[in-house]
Amino acid sequence: MRTTTGLRRVFVTALVVLLSPVVLVQPAQANAERCVDNWSGNLCLQTTNSGATVSRAKAILRFHSWYCGGPFGADRDDTEMYFTLWGTRSNGSSFAMSGSGACDVNGTYARPAEAEYKTFVVNTTFKSRSKLCLRADFQSSTSGDDNYACYIVP
Amino acid sequence: MRLTARVATVLSLAAVAVATAAAPAAAEKLTAYCGDTYGPDNGWHRCGIATFDDPGNIEKITVMDQNRDGHSVVAVWQNQSTGAYSNVWHVDGVANSTVEYVDYLAEGTPVRFKVCAGEGGSLQILSSTCSQWIHLTA
Numbered sequence: 001m002r003t004t005t006g007l008r009r010v011f012v013t014a015l016v017v018l019l020s021p022v023v024l025v026q027p028a029q030a031n032a033e034r035c036v037d038n039w040s041g042n043l044c045l046q047t048t049n050s051g052a053t054v055s056r057a058k059a060i061l062r063f064h065s066w067y068c069g070g071p072f073g074a075d076r077d078d079t080e081m082y083f084t085l086w087g088t089r090s091n092g093s094s095f096a097m098s099g100s101g102a103c104d105v106n107g108t109y110a111r112p113a114e115a116e117y118k119t120f121v122v123n124t125t126f127k128s129r130s131k132l133c134l135r136a137d138f139q140s141s142t143s144g145d146d147n148y149a150c151y152i153v154p
Numbered sequence: 155m156r157l158t159a160r161v162a163t164v165l166s167l168a169a170v171a172v173a174t175a176a177a178p179a180a181a182e183k184l185t186a187y188c189g190d191t192y193g194p195d196n197g198w199h200r201c202g203i204a205t206f207d208d209p210g211n212i213e214k215i216t217v218m219d220q221n222r223d224g225h226s227v228v229a230v231w232q233n234q235s236t237g238a239y240s241n242v243w244h245v246d247g248v249a250n251s252t253v254e255y256v257d258y259l260a261e262g263t264p265v266r267f268k269v270c271a272g273e274g275g276s277l278q279i280l281s282s283t284c285s286q287w288i289h290l291t292a
Contacts, residue, residue, distance in 0.1 A: 080250075093257065093258040094255075094257050094258075096254070096255040096257075097242075097252060097253060097254045097255070098252075098253045098255075099244070099246070099250060099251050099252035099253055100250045100251065101246050101250055102249070102250065117246075118246055118250075119245050119246060119274070120252065121241070121242075121243035121245060121274070121277065123241070
């Protein structure tokens with residue numbers, strides 16, 4: 001009887017020791033990027049996440065045949081875009097943020113470049129395997145020039 | 155197809171928020187004003203504003219930066235029923251804004267919010283710049 005109990009203790013201790021690294025290790029912070037090719041460039045949704053928790057989401061455009069301030073005129077206003085970010089939280093409720101951003105913030109105006117238009121500080125845990133999507137429009141949320149990039153939450 | 159449906163849902167939520175906000179009698183829209191910060195371009199000025207718009211089934215929290223001071227702006231809001239705090243950061247500088255839509259607050263929930271300057275990288279809030287709390291009911 002005592003021997004059986006002792007063996008059980010040894011087994012449980014061994015199990016705890018074996019599993020502890022799995023339990024203690026937090027998911028590493030990672031960057032993921034999903035891009036869609038359009039507007040003669042790429043619209044990219046770049047996320048910083050630890051598992052299903054997304055801390056930041058960035059809207060980035062990489063231009064191929066035109067540039068920030070390119071085919072839409074020389075006015076700064078023409079470089080502005082409108083973004084909507086949405087997804088499903090881990091508790092099932094809807095998440096949505098929006099806002100405008102301009103491409104010349106980092107001095108990329110009138111130069112072929114990668115331009116970071118908008119950063120959303122998200123700090124939200126999403127439903128695993130759900131989609132976190134970014135919609136981009138020129139100048140207004142109903143431009144008709146909408147493009148999408150979606151990220152599958154791990 | 156599913157993506158299109160979700161986009162339609164989000165846009166319709168946003169459209170409802172905008173449309174309802176246009177009807178002042180039904181909407182409760184409150185504004186918090188940040189304290190002054192120093193911007194090399196234009197001296198000491200208000201750092202930004204936050205509005206809490208409660209047109210019905212969805213709350214719309216908007217944050218705007220109004221001073222080229224090198225700081226970001228954050229709206230801090232609290233569900234006073236649960237005690238939970240949430241932040242809405244705007245880190246993209248002057249002339250743009252960031253909006254968060256909240257659809258999970260039950261009608262009648264007491265809420266308070268304020269607006270502060272902060273550091274967009276470290277997400278540190280500069281508490282000396284915060285406005286007073288503004289109280290409302292969702």
